[in-house]
Amino acid sequence: MEKYNSIQFESNPRDITSHVLIDLYKTMLRIRRVQLKIEAEYPKDEMKTPVHLCLGQEAIPAGVCAHLEKEDYVFSNYRGHGHYLAKGGNLKALIAELYGRTTGCSGSRGGSMHIIDTSAGFLGTSSIVAGSIPIATGAALGFLLEGRANVSCVFFGDGAVDEGVLYESINFAMLKKLPVIYICENNFYAVCSAQKNRQALDNIHQRFAGCGIPGYRADGNNVVEVWRTAKEAIENARNGGGPSLIEFRTYRWRGHSGGDNDVSLGYRTQEELDEWMNKCPLKNFEQFLRAENLITEEEIRDMEIAIDREIEEAFTFAQASPLPDEKDLLKHLYKDGK
Ligand SMILES: Cc1ncc(C[n+]2csc(CCOP(=O)(O)OP(=O)(O)O)c2C)c(N)n1
Ligand SMILES: [Mg+2]
16 A cells, blocks of 8 residues: 555555546546636626535545446535536536526526536436435436336435435335435535534444445545445446445535635634645545556646636636526426426
8 A cells, every 4th residue: 555645545456447547537637627717717706606616525426426327317415516527417518507507507597506417317416405315216216117227326415414314215225225325425514513513423324224224434535445435336236236325534625615715714623624635635646646657747737738628618608608588587497388
């Protein structure tokens, strides 16, 4: 095991090809740069939506979605940009949605917190804490009834674990052996409320063992660990083995919403933030790839340039796209458009 800052990567891993390692890096890099650009543009107040950034948490969407097919489903919460992009979402459609344009993936009706794109198998994010969990469970029931070998993955935070619907969903999923993976991104806070002030035990991965669900805990900042853990759970579900619960431990670098880091609010310290930023999922992995001679500095630079060009195009597209017309206000409320 080589130690790169505070994350351990094993040299020359046998179960993961260099091609996959580079892809994981690229997915994380893309999410990171998209988030930074949104953060930079947000103060202009042209995006009339709250934004919940996933900076610092990029390894989880990258490592999980690497195992998913287009026909598999992903559900998430308001902190869902990374999940959408990792699932193969359309960057232009994401940015246009943030700008409230008709070309947005949710047709301007959702904003940052309600991203949906059926063409990417991304069935949606919700502003309601734990709101997507029963829907993802129902989608998995649909796969089972249709005899499809697909899986439904739902991402949620440690705060969602405090909602009763997670228990209800896991109980039902175990009863029916549904192909659903419950993925908790434990960043230790729900808005400004620390996990230790809300939960008697720090044991999210074991919390539902009474229902019989396999529970995993892994380092959510180590993309290889995320990839391995998700692989086992997803393969098991795809092969009829039923659901799993995964707790990935991570940290959000920014405030609950928007770009500030919330240190001034007093619920977390600069030291804690620094400690976690030192465990950067991207930088540590980059050092590992460089040390293993899997990528050169020049290749990284080329990747960054290509991603930044794509991002610029997406913002230009979004800003040039039409705003919705007032006469269409009631459109999409009902299935027949009336
Ligand atoms: C049912 C419900 N209760 C409360 C809220 C207010 N709220 C919005 S985000 C949030 C915290 C959720 O934290 P967590 O699940 O850990 O996700 P994170 O933001 O850390 O990714 C709360 C309480 C809500 N949106 N929905
Ligand atoms: Mg949280």
